[in-house]
Amino acid sequence: xxxxxxxxxxxxxxxxxxxxxxxxxxxxxxxxxxxxxxxxxxxxxxxxxxxxxxxxxxxxxxxxxxxxxxxxxxxxxxxxxxxxxxxxxxxxxxxxxxxxxxxxxxxxxxxxxxxxxxxxxxxxxxxxxxxxxxxxxxxxxxxxxxxxxxxxxxxxxxxxxxxxxxxxxxxxxxxxxxxxxxxxxxxxxxxxxxxxxxxxxxxxxxxxxxxxxxxxxxxxxxxxxxxxxxxxxxxxxxxxxxxxxxxxxxxxxxxxxxxxxxxxxxxxxxxxxxxxxxxxxxxxxxxxxxxxxxxxxxxxxxxxxxxxxxxxxxxxxxxxxxxxxxxxxxxxxxxxxxx
Amino acid sequence: xxxxxxxxxxxxxxxxxxxxxxxxxxxxxxxxxxxxxxxxxxxxxxxxxxxxxxxxxxxxxxxxxxxxxxxxxxxxxxxxxxxxxxxxxxxxxxxxxxxxxxxxxxxxxxxxxxxxxxxxxxxxxxxxxxxxxxxxxxxxxxxxxxxxxxxxxxxxxxxxxxxxxxxxxxxxxxxxxxxxxxxxxxxxxxxxxxxxxxxxxxxxxxxxxxxxxxxxxxxxxxxxxxxxxxxxxxxxxxxxxxxxxxxxxxxxxxxxxxxxxxxxxxxxxxxxxxxxxxxxxxxxxxxxxxxxxxxxxxxxxxxxxxxxxxxxxxxxxxxxxxxxxxxxxxxxxxxxxxx
DNA sequence: TTGTAGGCGTTATCAG
DNA sequence: CTGATAACGCCTACAA
Numbered sequence: 001x002x003x004x005x006x007x008x009x010x011x012x013x014x015x016x017x018x019x020x021x022x023x024x025x026x027x028x029x030x031x032x033x034x035x036x037x038x039x040x041x042x043x044x045x046x047x048x049x050x051x052x053x054x055x056x057x058x059x060x061x062x063x064x065x066x067x068x069x070x071x072x073x074x075x076x077x078x079x080x081x082x083x084x085x086x087x088x089x090x091x092x093x094x095x096x097x098x099x100x101x102x103x104x105x106x107x108x109x110x111x112x113x114x115x116x117x118x119x120x121x122x123x124x125x126x127x128x129x130x131x132x133x134x135x136x137x138x139x140x141x142x143x144x145x146x147x148x149x150x151x152x153x154x155x156x157x158x159x160x161x162x163x164x165x166x167x168x169x170x171x172x173x174x175x176x177x178x179x180x181x182x183x184x185x186x187x188x189x190x191x192x193x194x195x196x197x198x199x200x201x202x203x204x205x206x207x208x209x210x211x212x213x214x215x216x217x218x219x220x221x222x223x224x225x226x227x228x229x230x231x232x233x234x235x236x237x238x239x240x241x242x243x244x245x246x247x248x249x250x251x252x253x254x255x256x257x258x259x260x261x262x263x264x265x266x267x268x269x270x271x272x273x274x275x276x277x278x279x280x281x282x283x284x285x286x287x288x289x290x291x292x293x294x295x296x297x298x299x300x301x302x303x304x305x306x307x308x309x310x311x312x313x314x315x316x317x318x319x320x321x322x323x324x325x326x327x328x329x330x331x332x333x334x335x336x337x338x339x
Numbered sequence: 340x341x342x343x344x345x346x347x348x349x350x351x352x353x354x355x356x357x358x359x360x361x362x363x364x365x366x367x368x369x370x371x372x373x374x375x376x377x378x379x380x381x382x383x384x385x386x387x388x389x390x391x392x393x394x395x396x397x398x399x400x401x402x403x404x405x406x407x408x409x410x411x412x413x414x415x416x417x418x419x420x421x422x423x424x425x426x427x428x429x430x431x432x433x434x435x436x437x438x439x440x441x442x443x444x445x446x447x448x449x450x451x452x453x454x455x456x457x458x459x460x461x462x463x464x465x466x467x468x469x470x471x472x473x474x475x476x477x478x479x480x481x482x483x484x485x486x487x488x489x490x491x492x493x494x495x496x497x498x499x500x501x502x503x504x505x506x507x508x509x510x511x512x513x514x515x516x517x518x519x520x521x522x523x524x525x526x527x528x529x530x531x532x533x534x535x536x537x538x539x540x541x542x543x544x545x546x547x548x549x550x551x552x553x554x555x556x557x558x559x560x561x562x563x564x565x566x567x568x569x570x571x572x573x574x575x576x577x578x579x580x581x582x583x584x585x586x587x588x589x590x591x592x593x594x595x596x597x598x599x600x601x602x603x604x605x606x607x608x609x610x611x612x613x614x615x616x617x618x619x620x621x622x623x624x625x626x627x628x629x630x631x632x633x634x635x636x637x638x639x640x641x642x643x644x645x646x647x648x649x650x651x652x653x654x655x656x657x658x659x660x661x662x663x664x665x666x667x668x669x670x671x672x673x674x675x676x677x678x
Numbered sequence: 679t680t681g682t683a684g685g686c687g688t689t690a691t692c693a694g
Numbered sequence: 695c696t697g698a699t700a701a702c703g704c705c706t707a708c709a710a
Contacts, residue, residue: 014696014698015688017696019690020695020696028696048457049458051393054387056690057702068422079418082421083405083407090407090439095438095458097400097436099429099435100426100429116340117385118387118389280620280623284620343705344704352681353681353682354681356681371679387704390705393702394706395704
């Protein structure tokens, strides 16, 4: 593997000159530059990446840690996100370093390692928690990072997020327009900040319509694989049962759909169902689900792009990109049944 | 960010001793080692990755290039594969460097760059073509690599593959057992070597059953988004039309299903349908599709594991892992209709 | 058991 | 415009 020394020797020049010629510095004769470039190409020279980063304090790499076991239902999110991020990296001459962690603390350990060993110039954080230890660590190290999602009341860093509050407002308004007044909410773990914003949007929209938020219609902290039978059975047995359900994640919607069916109800005739995230599961459910769509590839690309820009211009102020989800109306939501 | 120099200074020792203590060399007093370890931990010292790889010719990183635009229908393959590979890397103290390329030549360029700049110790190759330029390049550089899939008649490197020939034999035998004799084959681009093996299995199984392979029932080189209307209409209009179709990729199966339906036929009453790859699309199709399942996460993990083992023991002979797909029988295949 | 010196490949500084 | 020299952080002969 030829080094710059070999190039210099073959061109009868000093290493310094060879380096400057190769890096397009202005202060080198064009004939010299041409010679060096020619020789380098003949020899098949390519600069050693480790040497570059060692001397230059710049690795042209950004880090991303994904959950170790991705559930199939949600995997299209991650792959599309990674696809967008890696494409943005490729366009900017960066690479994406991927690790996987079992849980938040394992992820955190990976981020610490990546930053401390200077393996990456910055990192992408996803699945931001309401109080996220990764944020405090990274900030303490003055490390560069951009998040997908935002912690509550903290704008001192760049983030990209999907406006979950507005998304849920759209969903509620859609159901209100169809005549629904008893609208249930199924939420994920509340330490995820997106969960917080979605619930906020749900409450806001009901309030704006003059409908009190009934706690009997709200179930939160649901995880992948959670059994919805008990909570849904309980809800449907209420004196005033819900006529619509908003499940603020696709896996919840899929689970709710089958549970509701097992409880002898029909979607959408007895009960409308609205999901969040437009993964394959909602498209192929029977009936196909009304949902809020976000462009995961665009998100990945935006996050990576923001991080790279920030690395190139360290004095840049934090930027915030709030993307709007689209309501996709499918067959799972319809007019409320006449009593 | 503290360096080993800082550690040495704080411990009143030379850099050499600090280095040896930290790297568990035998020739250092245990009291000295304890001191160094303590000081390093107090200072929050972590070895700089670039410096290590520069001096050591070892980056603890492996490279993977994925297609830039992943089609949703096939994305669960890639994500599961990446998940498996990155988990195997994490377990071995490696990282996974991800790039994305628009096409084979862009992918090739990425691999060249990764190897030439010594960014990675080895690479993972997927979607092997019958004649694959990446293989010749990597071999010429004496670079380490492991593939998912194998080029034809070339065993001088380590690979992991799913036995597509056996898979198709299983599918054909399943259909034969259901009474089918006219079995059509829908294949993907033939320059992918997996396509070759799958077709081979199809032919073998028919031959073994004494059924001649009818070219009218074979369509190959189909890509994502290809319109199956003309070829399927043509087939179904034959004097002896097929009673079953094997689509050797999930996206083909999905497309075949909707096309067949549009042609007025019912699956499985008029026509049985068998797919390959057990992605979400086959599980949630109506009817759910009989298919051949491969464990993509295990594949990713096996490929990465093989590569890492090979990097650690360079003299190791090439290893080959041929995984067997499982036939998952669902409602899309049934007994041939009585004439 | 510990320290000294040199080098991995690259770029920046400073002098010529 | 070009070249010698130092430095990035780490490791490892070799010497003490």
